[in-house]
Amino acid sequence: xxxxxxxxxxxxxxxxxxxxxxxxxxxxxxxxxxxxxxxxxxxxxxxxxxxxxxxxxxxxxxxxxxxxxxxxxxxxxxxxxxxxxxxxxxxxxxxxxxxxxxxxxxxxxxxxxxxxxxxxxxxxxxxxxxxxxxxxxxxx
Numbered sequence: 088x089x090x091x092x093x094x095x096x097x098x099x100x101x102x103x104x105x106x107x108x109x110x111x112x113x114x115x116x117x118x119x120x121x122x123x124x125x126x127x128x129x130x131x132x133x134x135x136x137x138x139x140x141x142x143x144x145x146x147x148x149x150x151x152x153x154x155x156x157x158x159x160x161x162x163x164x165x166x167x168x169x170x171x172x173x174x175x176x177x178x179x180x181x182x183x184x185x186x187x188x189x190x191x192x193x194x195x196x197x198x199x200x201x202x203x204x205x206x207x208x209x210x211x212x213x214x215x216x217x218x219x220x221x222x223x224x225x226x227x
Contacts (some may be wrong), residue, residue: 089179102224103148108158108159108160109158110156110157110158115156116158116227117119118153118156118164119153119156122149122152122153122156122168123150123153125168126145126146126149129145130142133175133182136175136182138175138178138179139174139176139177139178139179140173140174140175140176144174145171145174145202148170148171148174149171152167152168152171155167163192163195165186165191165193166186168184169184169186197212197213198211198212199211199212
């Protein structure tokens, strides 16, 4: 019985690469153009883009994301861009990627989180009434 389960697990695992996301060439081309634009224009338009993140690390991060365009879905690429922008530094209050843009179709969690020096904590959360309706903040 154990051997059959092991064989089944190996067969299923070997099929996983076939299920991997593949982007069409037109969409991939647009993403490559967008990332090239981002790589080229950020240093031109930002007064001091590399005060916390080195230019080399920025280039590496963009190149890494660009190298995964064919296998990442749009939401993963958008979060990858947000990650790069966040690495510009905690003191950079003028650079952000608006993940709340309705066109992105991202959803916000009903939580207010804060990163204290000793970890990430929930500062507030909405209370859901029966049926999933937002009632107020938790704790009340």
